[in-house]
Every structure is written in structure tokens, then in C-alpha cells.
Amino acid sequence: MSPPMTPARTRNAAATRTAILEAARKRFAHEGYDQTGVREIASDAGVDAALISRYFGGKEELFGEVLACAPNIAEFLDGDRDSFGERVAQMLAVEPMREEKFELFLIMLRSASSPKAAEAIRRHSHDAFYQPLETWLGGDDAAVRARLLSCVMMGATMNRVIYEDYLLDGQQRQELCEALARTLDNYVSGPV
Amino acid sequence: MSPPMTPARTRNAAATRTAILEAARKRFAHEGYDQTGVREIASDAGVDAALISRYFGGKEELFGEVLACAPNIAEFLDGDRDSFGERVAQMLAVEPMREEKFELFLIMLRSASSPKAAEAIRRHSHDAFYQPLETWLGGDDAAVRARLLSCVMMGATMNRVIYEDYLLDGQQRQELCEALARTLDNYVSGPV
DNA sequence: GGGCCATGTCATCAGTTGGTGACTTCTAGG
DNA sequence: CCTAGAAGTCACCAACTGATGACATGGCCC
CATH class of the missing domain: 1.10.10.60 (Homeodomain-like)
Known part of the structure; x- marks a missing residue:
């Protein structure tokens, strides 16, 4: 053939x-x-x-x-600043899981416990996530706000992965999304 | 002897x-x-x-x-409601890591990727963490607020574990703590 | 077309893992 | 004192893992 x-x-x-x-x-x-x-x-x-x-x-x-060669933070950062929280919260809570977008997070969550992988994860996530995020945020307390954003995004991803879709229905996920969006935007617009 | x-x-x-x-x-x-x-x-x-x-x-x-027999959510819940965010944020960001308090989280974070352990984790964390938390929160959207609290707490723990003390100095951790406290209290006092 | 190196295949190794069953040893009860 | 069973020890197994080196083979350049 x-x-x-x-x-x-x-x-x-x-x-x-x-x-x-x-x-x-x-x-x-x-x-x-x-x-x-x-x-x-x-x-x-x-x-x-x-x-x-x-x-x-x-x-x-x-x-x-x-x-x-995994996708990096850029996926989240392009788009206008004001809608960052809404965009990311939608991806985190409402839209069907877009594995490509969160691949770096998924790899981190599922491999961080392996000593062999941990060091590479630390280094790469710092270079490909925190540093760009910090720069994008700007301001004196950018480092702190970057951590805050990371906490929420990683925590949400982890919850969604461990408990299938947070064990919440569509309506509740919508409420979750709105709260996440507000929190994220609060951290973006800072200062804390 | x-x-x-x-x-x-x-x-x-x-x-x-x-x-x-x-x-x-x-x-x-x-x-x-x-x-x-x-x-x-x-x-x-x-x-x-x-x-x-x-x-x-x-x-x-x-x-x-x-x-x-691991410590459960009760560690965080006893104490008055208004100071919940402050108390937990202090433990998460400022105080030296109290392993006993977060043992359940640590086990979850580091074992969730193992299929053999995942099911037990899901079941137990639901019974020993989310359900009590949800009851403690009360209200219609307690389930959503419980997830929000979980996202922040788990995300923060994970960040602190992966990056030694968030890679932040004492002053920055204090700022982180204040922001976390506000966010947590916001979710506790709800509604979203 | 022929040689040669990159490419791919295979069998196998050494180490580690969780688990099992036969064996020994201690202790309680008569 | 002595037996019976609980408690602990030991040697070993089968499965799996990542890795390696010897070997086969295809394609490119001269």
C-alpha cells in the first residue's frame, strides 16, 4: 500500500x-x-x-x-491584562481540561515527588514560569504576587486532577470560576 | 542498666x-x-x-x-472563625514548617501520583478534610468555598515544598501571608 | 556497486521492589 | 518444667526497572 x-x-x-x-x-x-x-x-x-x-x-x-520543550507560561500571559483572571479561571474551572495548556503543571504535580525529576522541575519551572510571570507583573512585590498566582493556579489544577472536576457540577464550577477570577485579578493588579 | x-x-x-x-x-x-x-x-x-x-x-x-490515623482538618478548624485566615496563613507562609499540621497535605502531594495510593487519598481527604470543612463553613455554597480554601492551602503547601520557603525572604513571606489571610477569610466569610 | 556509518533490533544484565513461607525463639498458662 | 502458640527472623521468589553491548540492516557518498 x-x-x-x-x-x-x-x-x-x-x-x-x-x-x-x-x-x-x-x-x-x-x-x-x-x-x-x-x-x-x-x-x-x-x-x-x-x-x-x-x-x-x-x-x-x-x-x-x-x-x-513543554509549553510555558506564555499561554496564559498573552491577552490583555484586565481579563487575565477571567481567562485563566475559565480554563481552570469551567472549560474542559485543556491538557496542552496545563501540561507543565501536570508534569510538575505528578513528578515533583521523584527526586530524579524534582531538580529539573524546580529549575525549569522557575525559568519558564515564575521569572516570566514576575516580569509580566512588574512592580516591587512582583515576586510575592507571582507566588500567590502560582499557589492558586497550582492548587486549582491539583484539586481538579485529584477530584474529577472538583466534584462540582456546572453551576458550582461557575461560582468557583468567578471567585478564582476575582482572586487572580486581585493578585495581578496588586500591590498586595 | x-x-x-x-x-x-x-x-x-x-x-x-x-x-x-x-x-x-x-x-x-x-x-x-x-x-x-x-x-x-x-x-x-x-x-x-x-x-x-x-x-x-x-x-x-x-x-x-x-x-x-493522620491528623485531619480539625487542626485548622479549632479557634475562632474570624482569625482562621490569619492563623492558617501564618502556618502556611511565616512560621517554620509544622510538619505535623500539614502531614495530610504532604502525604497527598507526594503520593497522589501513585495509582495504588490515589484512591485511598481521594476517599480519605474527602472524609477527613472536605466534608468537615464544608460543614464548618455552612451555607449554600459551602462546597464551592471549601474547594477554594483547599486550592489556596494545597497550592501554598506545594509551592513551599517544591521551592524551599517559596524562595522568598522573611519580609516577602510576611506580605505573602497577609494576602493569603485576606483571601482565605474572604472565602470563609463568603458567599462567593 | 561497494563500503561504511548511522540507525534500529535483540537478548540480557544487575539492581530493586513487594511479598511469602518455612523456620526459630520467646513467653504465657497449665 | 513444658508445651503451644504468638512474635520475630531469614532466605528466597517473581516481577519489574533502566540500561548496555553485540549484532543486523538500511541508505548515502564515493
């Missing part, structure tokens, strides 16, 4: 690397670092597990590369 | 059980479910690892028992 001229993706190092990276990103976000085995990643990517060691050095280094 | 009449704790099933439970509680809170091995728990408790299976059935059941 498939024309032999385009051997699809055989013997293509770049494509293989990408496939591994993509499969790993999803697995790490869904299951966490510990719960994800290199064999599962390889299977998802349709390659041999040995290639992970060959291309990335090992599971730990692969995790680092996944973090490096 | 020790009088031979009281053979300390040898051949005492109840004391052994307690020792295992205590050691497991600390390990699970500090390292999480996955990162804690039955051999480590047994070593801490000064007993043989086989006794864990004998007394509790297995690691998973042990985890369940640990949750059952």
Missing part, C-alpha cells in the same frame, strides 16, 4: 527523536515520572526502548528535554 | 504495629508512597520487613491505615 519511495519514518533519526519526545511528554504529564517506564514511552512512539538511552542518555535526561 | 522486668519492647505486637505505623507515616509524608520502600519503613521502626505484610497485609493497606 504505502509507496516504497517514502519509507515513512524508518531510519529517520530526527523523526524518531521527536516521536520519543512527544510520547514521553504525554506519558510524563499523564502518569508522572515514576509511573512512566521507558518501555511504555518507546512503545507509544513505536520504537525500541534502547533508542531512548542512545538518543537521550537515559530516562532522566529525556525528562529534562521534555521539560525544555 | 534497664531492669529485666520490663523487656522494653521485645515481643510486643501492639508496640510493633505502632512503631511501623509511625515510621510509615513519616516516610510517606517525607518521600511519598512510591519513594518509600517497605524495607526502609521496617528499618526505621527497628523491625523486620516481613512484619509489615504480616500485620497490615501489604504496603498498600499500610498506607490506608496511615491515612486513617
Whole structure:
């Protein structure tokens, strides 16, 4: 069936690397670092597990590369300042979970307990989340307000993940959303 | 030295059980479910690892028992209503980390990613945290406000754990505390 | 077309994990 | 004193993990 001229993706190092990276990103976000085995990643990517060691050095280094290319805070920051709380609260509480948007959070939540992954998470989340957020906020107490925003966003994400949709119905999620929006905007507009 | 009449704790099933439970509680809170091995728990408790299976059935059941006897929300709830935010915010941001108070949170944060532990966590945190909190709050939207409080408290705990003391100095933690207190009290006094 | 290196496959290792059952030893009760 | 059963010890298993090195094979350049 498939024309032999385009051997699809055989013997293509770049494509293989990408496939591994993509499969790993999803697995790490869904299951966490510990719960994800290199064999599962390889299977998802349709390659041999040995290639992970060959291309990335090992599971730990692969995790680092996944973090490096994971979506960052920019997803939340573009858009006008006044509607930040409303936008983010909608994503956190009302809209169906958009995994791509919160992938960094999901990876953090589910992998932070692994010593092997913890350091990479600390470093990357600081560089790709807090620093940009702090800069975007501006002002003397930007560091504090960035932490406050992080607390609410991470706490909400964690609650939503642990308890399916907060165990709340649509109406209640709407109320949750409004309260979150006010709190977030309060932190954005600061000062505390 | 020790009088031979009281053979300390040898051949005492109840004391052994307690020792295992205590050691497991600390390990699970500090390292999480996955990162804690039955051999480590047994070593801490000064007993043989086989006794864990004998007394509790297995690691998973042990985890369940640990949750059952972990400190619950009552720690935060006793005291007058008006000062709830201030009290909790102080514990979250200013005072040195009081592990006993937040043990349930720590266990949750570090073990929620383990499928074996997740179900027990969901069930127990609902019974020992959300339900009492919701009752304590009262009112129509108590469920929503309980979630809001949980988001802030869990998010703050997680931030403090991942980044040592939020990476903030004392002055900034004080500002953080004041903002958290206002937010928490806002959710307590509700309605949203 | 032929050699050669990048690419992919495979078998296997060493370490760790939770768990089990046979064994020993202590203690209580007669 | 002596037995019976509880309490504790020990050796070991089966499963799984990440990783490695030997090997096969495809494609590109000369």
C-alpha cells in the first residue's frame, strides 16, 4: 500500500527523536515520572526502548528535554491584562481540561515527588514560569504576587486532577470560576 | 542498666504495629508512597520487613491505615472563625514548617501520583478534610468555598515544598501571608 | 556497486521492589 | 518444667526497572 519511495519514518533519526519526545511528554504529564517506564514511552512512539538511552542518555535526561520543550507560561500571559483572571479561571474551572495548556503543571504535580525529576522541575519551572510571570507583573512585590498566582493556579489544577472536576457540577464550577477570577485579578493588579 | 522486668519492647505486637505505623507515616509524608520502600519503613521502626505484610497485609493497606490515623482538618478548624485566615496563613507562609499540621497535605502531594495510593487519598481527604470543612463553613455554597480554601492551602503547601520557603525572604513571606489571610477569610466569610 | 556509518533490533544484565513461607525463639498458662 | 502458640527472623521468589553491548540492516557518498 504505502509507496516504497517514502519509507515513512524508518531510519529517520530526527523523526524518531521527536516521536520519543512527544510520547514521553504525554506519558510524563499523564502518569508522572515514576509511573512512566521507558518501555511504555518507546512503545507509544513505536520504537525500541534502547533508542531512548542512545538518543537521550537515559530516562532522566529525556525528562529534562521534555521539560525544555513543554509549553510555558506564555499561554496564559498573552491577552490583555484586565481579563487575565477571567481567562485563566475559565480554563481552570469551567472549560474542559485543556491538557496542552496545563501540561507543565501536570508534569510538575505528578513528578515533583521523584527526586530524579524534582531538580529539573524546580529549575525549569522557575525559568519558564515564575521569572516570566514576575516580569509580566512588574512592580516591587512582583515576586510575592507571582507566588500567590502560582499557589492558586497550582492548587486549582491539583484539586481538579485529584477530584474529577472538583466534584462540582456546572453551576458550582461557575461560582468557583468567578471567585478564582476575582482572586487572580486581585493578585495581578496588586500591590498586595 | 534497664531492669529485666520490663523487656522494653521485645515481643510486643501492639508496640510493633505502632512503631511501623509511625515510621510509615513519616516516610510517606517525607518521600511519598512510591519513594518509600517497605524495607526502609521496617528499618526505621527497628523491625523486620516481613512484619509489615504480616500485620497490615501489604504496603498498600499500610498506607490506608496511615491515612486513617493522620491528623485531619480539625487542626485548622479549632479557634475562632474570624482569625482562621490569619492563623492558617501564618502556618502556611511565616512560621517554620509544622510538619505535623500539614502531614495530610504532604502525604497527598507526594503520593497522589501513585495509582495504588490515589484512591485511598481521594476517599480519605474527602472524609477527613472536605466534608468537615464544608460543614464548618455552612451555607449554600459551602462546597464551592471549601474547594477554594483547599486550592489556596494545597497550592501554598506545594509551592513551599517544591521551592524551599517559596524562595522568598522573611519580609516577602510576611506580605505573602497577609494576602493569603485576606483571601482565605474572604472565602470563609463568603458567599462567593 | 561497494563500503561504511548511522540507525534500529535483540537478548540480557544487575539492581530493586513487594511479598511469602518455612523456620526459630520467646513467653504465657497449665 | 513444658508445651503451644504468638512474635520475630531469614532466605528466597517473581516481577519489574533502566540500561548496555553485540549484532543486523538500511541508505548515502564515493
